[in-house]
Amino acid sequence: MELRQLRYFVAVAEELHFRRAAERLFISTPTLSQQIRTIEREVGGPLLIRGNHGVELTAAGEVLLKTARNVLEAAEIAVRETRAVAQPGNAVFRLGIVNGAPQWLPGRIEALLKARQPGVKVSLTTGTSGDQARLLDRDEVDLAVLRLPVRLAEHLTYTPIADEELGIVMSRENPLAAAGSIEPARIGDHELIMFARDAAPEVHDSVLEQLRERGAAVVLSDSAMSHAQMLQLLPLRPEAIGVGSARTASTPGLVWRPLQPRPLVITYAAAWRTNTRNPLLHTMVDALSGGLRLASD
Incomplete structure (x- = not known):
């Protein structure tokens, strides 16, 4: 089973509709349907229950969806981490900042990042504390600065910084x-x-x-x-x-x-995914765990 086929299956499982999934993947509906049937033959049973208005997942489909998401996430992390080592000048660190945080805060974190990996580019995303928690949960940011208290998923953790x-x-x-x-x-x-x-x-x-x-x-x-x-x-x-x-x-x-x-x-805190293997994030967590002095500037 190829990564491409897993992406196809995840799209159908999330959309619960072949046409919408095909549009999302920029392929034809017959091609998508053929690929799903190929996967079903490989696993030895149906993954979807097809109906006139969409599809539903079978028990086997639910299992594959969970596993496929994990595999695709691991593949994305592997590519990102390898690229960061092979091409340090092209490394991107995805930073989330809660709305209304002190203006000096993202600049201070970016300076810490660049001191540890010169040339790293910082991609900044703003939003509420809830937004930042959801971005972390979906692995759309590497580190999020949010206000405490906040409810986080079990695989997320934080350290107070200011x-x-x-x-x-x-x-x-x-x-x-x-x-x-x-x-x-x-x-x-x-x-x-x-x-x-x-x-x-x-x-x-x-x-x-x-x-x-x-x-x-x-x-x-x-x-x-x-x-x-x-x-x-x-x-x-x-x-x-x-x-x-x-x-x-x-x-x-x-x-x-x-x-x-x-x-x-x-209190502001820096939060991250506990299962991350990003070496730059681990050094950042060590640097931030001592806290950041609030600046008047």
Whole structure:
């Protein structure tokens, strides 16, 4: 059985439709059907139940799908790792960065990468913490920087690399803006605008829990949105507040104030696949396990 045939079978198993799978593979439907029948003859039994509206996997098909994915993934890793050694100048490291991370963070990681493998190219993908976890799960990034807490699959792991203090973000017109710092009990009368929970449920709940632990009677707004949209809305809603880092103070019309006496802290972590054989990733994990100092620049 050839890798090409395994790719054909995986496409049909995922699409559950020969025509759609053939379009995805840029081959004709009869050719695809013939290749699947060749595989079935080789394994000695049907892999698919063919119907008028599509196909279903047999028990044997389910087994082959799992194995085929593993084989194709191993083949891709083998090619990528061999190419990285044979052509170090063409090596690509796929880095995922959570939305809203400090601007210095990807640059610091890229510098660590290039110190260990000069000439490596960095492919950067941004998204929410949930997005980064899914990219890792599908082996579409080598290393992902995300916010904790986050739920990861069993074959994924992480190490904390940096902390960042969060505080209250608000319009300059908000009465709380006159204070140099804010006691949590004072924010209870102000509507809190948060990013949408669906974007990062664990982080969303952690921030609310930390606020409540500090004595804040939080009144959560229905205006769930992205962090960027929150920053756009706050200048228009002087009575509302948000949660963010001191970096948000550079947004026109907004100010940032720390919480006292206990600061609110968010942790960034680097996550990776535990079954990876990428030697560059292993050296990066060793370098990052000591943490990265938060920079003011």
